[in-house]
Amino acid sequence: MSDRAVPAVEEEVDYEGLGDNVPLHINMIAGSLAGISEHAAMYPVDVIRTRMQVLSATPAATYTGVIQAFNRISSVEGMRTLWRGVASVIMGAGPAHAVYFGTYETVKEATGGNREGHQFASTAFAGASATIAADAFMNPFDVIKQRMQMHGSQHRTVMQCASTVYKQEGLRAFYVSYPTTLTMTVPFTAVQFSVYEWAKKVLNPSETYSPMTHVSAGAFSGAVAAAVTNPLDVAKTLLQTRGSSTDAQIRNASGMFEAFKIINAREGLKGFARGLSPRVLTFMPSNALCWLSYEGFRFFLNEQAKASV
Structure with missing residues (x-):
C-alpha cells in the first residue's frame, strides 16, 4: 500500500458569483481602482476622439482619421499633448467609479x-441608476478634460482651467452638457451592462474564474454601446467645448437639440459619425480593462477581507 498522500482536489472558485456576497465598500474600492486604470490607459485615444469631434474652421484642427490625428498631434504639438488633462480624469474617475459600481451592485441586488x-x-435599470449618480460628480472634470484636450488650448493645469472657465462662463459651464451627457450615458450604460452580463453568461455559463470572459464580454459590450450612442457624444463634445469656440452660433448653443441642429445643418448625418472610430477603439479596450480590473480587484480585496476575519 502506497504511503503517498492523495493530493486534494483543488476547489473551483465561483468567481463570477461574487456579486451576491461582496461588501459594498469592496465594490466601491474596486470600481475606483478600475476607473483610474481604464481612463489613464486610454487617455491618448480619448484626446484624438475629442479633436475629431470638435467642429472647427481651422485646417490645423481638422482631422480625417485616427492615424493622421495621432501623427499630426505628436509631431506638431509633441507627445505630451496626448496626455494633457489626464490629471482631471484621475481626480474625477476614482470617486466617480466608486459611486458608479457601488450604485450598480446595490440596485442590481435590490431589483x-x-x-x-x-x-x-x-x-439595465441598475446601470442607468449608476450613471446618473456618477455623472453628476464626473461632469465638471469631463468639461475640464475636454477644454485641455482641444487644439490650441492654453490651459496647462486642472486648477487653472477650472478657474478660467468659472470666471469667464460661470458654474453653468460645468453642467450645461449634463442633460446631454445623461441622454447619452444612460442608454450607453444600460446597453453596456446588459450586453456585458449577457455575454459573460454565454461565454462562461459555469460562472467559474475566467479573466478572458471579462475581457471579451467587456470589449464587445463597450463597442456596441459606443457605436449606438456616438451621435449623442458628438453633441456633448460640442456643448462642453463651446466656450473655447470662435463660432458665435456654437458659443451660444444652450442644449442638446440646438447642438443637433448645428451639427446636422453643417455636416448632415455624417456629422454624427464624427469620432466614431476612436470612440469604439477607446471603449473596446477600456471597457475590457475596466471589467477585468473591477472583477480582479473585487476578488482580491474580498479574499483579503475574508482572510483577515
Whole structure:
C-alpha cells in the first residue's frame, strides 16, 4: 500500500458569483481602482476622439482619421499633448467609479439582477441608476478634460482651467452638457451592462474564474454601446467645448437639440459619425480593462477581507 498522500482536489472558485456576497465598500474600492486604470490607459485615444469631434474652421484642427490625428498631434504639438488633462480624469474617475459600481451592485441586488438567467431589465435599470449618480460628480472634470484636450488650448493645469472657465462662463459651464451627457450615458450604460452580463453568461455559463470572459464580454459590450450612442457624444463634445469656440452660433448653443441642429445643418448625418472610430477603439479596450480590473480587484480585496476575519 502506497504511503503517498492523495493530493486534494483543488476547489473551483465561483468567481463570477461574487456579486451576491461582496461588501459594498469592496465594490466601491474596486470600481475606483478600475476607473483610474481604464481612463489613464486610454487617455491618448480619448484626446484624438475629442479633436475629431470638435467642429472647427481651422485646417490645423481638422482631422480625417485616427492615424493622421495621432501623427499630426505628436509631431506638431509633441507627445505630451496626448496626455494633457489626464490629471482631471484621475481626480474625477476614482470617486466617480466608486459611486458608479457601488450604485450598480446595490440596485442590481435590490431589483433581482443576481438571480439565475438573463435579468436584462434589472441590469439595465441598475446601470442607468449608476450613471446618473456618477455623472453628476464626473461632469465638471469631463468639461475640464475636454477644454485641455482641444487644439490650441492654453490651459496647462486642472486648477487653472477650472478657474478660467468659472470666471469667464460661470458654474453653468460645468453642467450645461449634463442633460446631454445623461441622454447619452444612460442608454450607453444600460446597453453596456446588459450586453456585458449577457455575454459573460454565454461565454462562461459555469460562472467559474475566467479573466478572458471579462475581457471579451467587456470589449464587445463597450463597442456596441459606443457605436449606438456616438451621435449623442458628438453633441456633448460640442456643448462642453463651446466656450473655447470662435463660432458665435456654437458659443451660444444652450442644449442638446440646438447642438443637433448645428451639427446636422453643417455636416448632415455624417456629422454624427464624427469620432466614431476612436470612440469604439477607446471603449473596446477600456471597457475590457475596466471589467477585468473591477472583477480582479473585487476578488482580491474580498479574499483579503475574508482572510483577515
